[in-house]
Amino acid sequence: MAEQSLDRGRVLVVDDEPQLLRALRINLRARGFEVVAVDSGADALKAAARSRPDVVVLDLGLPDMDGLEVLAGLRGWTSVPVIVLSARTDSSDKVLALDAGADDYVTKPFGMEEFVARLRAAIRRGSVPAAVETPVVEAGPVTIDLAGKRVTRGGEQVRLTPTEWEILELLVRNEGRLVTQREVLTTVWGPGYVQQTNYLRVYLASLRRKLEEDPSAPRHLLTEPGMGYRFEH
Incomplete structure (x- = not known):
């Protein structure tokens, strides 16, 4: 045992x-x-x-x-x-x-x-391992190192929870593409959570506070109302 x-x-x-x-x-x-x-x-x-x-x-x-x-x-x-x-x-x-x-x-x-x-x-x-080929993405003062699973803002490290990181990584790897609410919930939490959209609101709000210069007017973590989310650098 x-x-x-x-x-x-x-x-x-x-x-x-x-x-x-x-x-x-x-x-x-x-x-x-x-x-x-x-x-x-x-x-x-x-x-x-x-x-x-x-x-x-x-x-x-x-x-x-x-x-x-x-x-x-x-x-x-x-x-x-x-x-x-x-x-x-x-x-x-x-x-x-x-x-x-x-x-x-x-x-x-x-x-x-x-x-x-x-x-x-x-x-x-x-404990999700990083992919073999993973870029470093710049979004204003924010640098997202997908290989190192590390985020900095203005040169200072930003602490993310594993769930916050998984959401951010999913959006960044699909840069410019709409990622539906269902896709995020299924990927991060599993198919049993497709109705838990309140989870997404909470986590996106937290990510915006940590990464956006103005969380009330985000430039990088965008919401498509009723549909999903999009990352733009």
Whole structure:
């Protein structure tokens, strides 16, 4: 089992509910994942730095700090995929978490099979290899290095989450061409997410804040209303 778990990936689970923590530990290990489990935000940040997980499963309602604070702490130094796990069902909470850098949002209670599928998808997005022939694209003060999976703006590195990078890479590789909402959702999240257009609004808004000189009047990440998105350099 140990060799199999290394193949599946290392998961850091952060939740203060003992029963849920135990259930996730048992179920994920049974499916071949290596699991590191902690029950506080402070321990989560230490464990992330120490164990270098392939994906973080993060509860928002932690005893010592809000999960969004933990997410901000992680995003200060790593782009590891983060799946938020929360009992908060309001759409504004989901948007807030995604906007803060989460890659996915799962509402409690949840089905284990769907959760594991999302987990695998997050790990996959975080470890997509660069293509052999990949150009460097200039868009005003922004430089997008597709080979190095690196973005700079005015010479300063811009930190993107794995999901933000995958969206940007898809649009840049299709420069000048309309990429439909369905195409982005299917490529980045999978065919089960074709109705989740709110995901795209959140992520495009985040990318524009990071890359555009004026996010309210974008020049490079363009929206074709009701259709999709287009990248112009």
